[in-house]
Amino acid sequence: MAYELPIPTQGTHTRPFWEGTKAGKLMLPRCEDCNRTHWYPRYICPHCQSMNLGWMEASGEGFIHTYAVQHLVFGKWAKEAPYVTAYIDLKEGDRMLTVLRGVDPLSPEDIKIGAPVRVEFEVASEDTHIPFWRVVEV
Numbered sequence: 001m002a003y004e005l006p007i008p009t010q011g012t013h014t015r016p017f018w019e020g021t022k023a024g025k026l027m028l029p030r031c032e033d034c035n036r037t038h039w040y041p042r043y044i045c046p047h048c049q050s051m052n053l054g055w056m057e058a059s060g061e062g063f064i065h066t067y068a069v070q071h072l073v074f075g076k077w078a079k080e081a082p083y084v085t086a087y088i089d090l091k092e093g094d095r096m097l098t099v100l101r102g103v104d105p106l107s108p109e110d111i112k113i114g115a116p117v118r119v120e121f122e123v124a125s126e127d128t129h130i131p132f133w134r135v136v137e138v
């Protein structure tokens with residue numbers, strides 16, 4: 001089935017991220033001067049304002065920081081509703097907003113803050129593999 005949700009645009013400063021997703025890797029921007037990672041990709045390090053930025057492969061593991069069940073959605077996402085969006089605290093320390101899969105949006109009491117999650121990728125197009133997160137069974 002064709003991917004029908006909006007596909008993010010890619011720019012030169014996000015190209016390493018999208019090349020990573022195509023290879024099944026979650027890449028994080030990392031400052032070459034202060035060695036700290038950050039999310040989302042930028043032209044300037046938010047920690048030290050350096051423009052000497054690179055990339056590193058992240059673990060792809062994290063925890064649910066918080067979540068929301070999306071019931072009233074417009075546009076192409078409407079037919080996905082209800083679905084769960086979540087902020088994920090990456091093991092590397094950054095926080096990423098995402099779609100959380102593998103949970104029942106109609107039973108939000110079963111979704112646990114702090115639950116471990118792992119990144120997966122969905123093929124949206126030849127050039128775009130979209131990361132999303134799924135709760136890891138422990």
Ligand SMILES: [Zn+2]
Nearest residue numbers: 031034045048
């Ligand atoms: Zn820095």
